[in-house]
Amino acid sequence: DIQMTQSPSSLSASVGDRVTITCQASQDISNYLNWYQQKPGKAPKLLIYDASNLETGVPSRFSGSGSGTDFTFTISSLQPEDIATYYCQQFSFGGGTKVEIK
């Protein structure tokens, strides 16, 4: 099974900051990597698919990049409504990154 290692597990940033989360796959997965946002008590929401494609309706401050084994998820300007846990996924999920406001 492919293992997904996500870091950091949590972060605190100010409104307007650039936030970056990384995800590493245990083997080459090409660009088959997705990113999800989950708010407390809610189902996850797909934000980015195939490493860099923005899902319809998702704000453009969210972006993704990478291929092979190393991937990055970025929020260009953190907003209060972005407080959530973010997961990378290629079948299996990364451990999640909890994003909080400083």
Next chain:
Amino acid sequence: EVQLVESGGGLVKPGGSLRLSCAASGFTFSSYSMNWVRQAPGKGLEWVSSISSSSSYIYYADSVKGRFTISRDNAKNSLYLQMNSLRAEDTAVYYCASGSTGTFRNWGQGTLVTVSS
């Protein structure tokens, strides 16, 4: 509008069985892969199982292989998860999700399964 509604969760004793259902509407169910994902209380997401549109391809996480069976009925727009030999560590909210293989585009609100004596 895509809607996925899970049902069948509840309290079950260790070693017991439970069958989850997911009723789909608002899209052509028979054209899409379907998936089950779970989340233990306070923990992260765990992919459980996936089934292709025509049931030709089925995949399971190692943690449930041999105990859980995924199936679908395209005539009824429904997805199922038969869970046998349940363990305490299977306690979780179970979500069904639709999308292409490996991409979970739409999600239900989940159903809670509690395995406890």
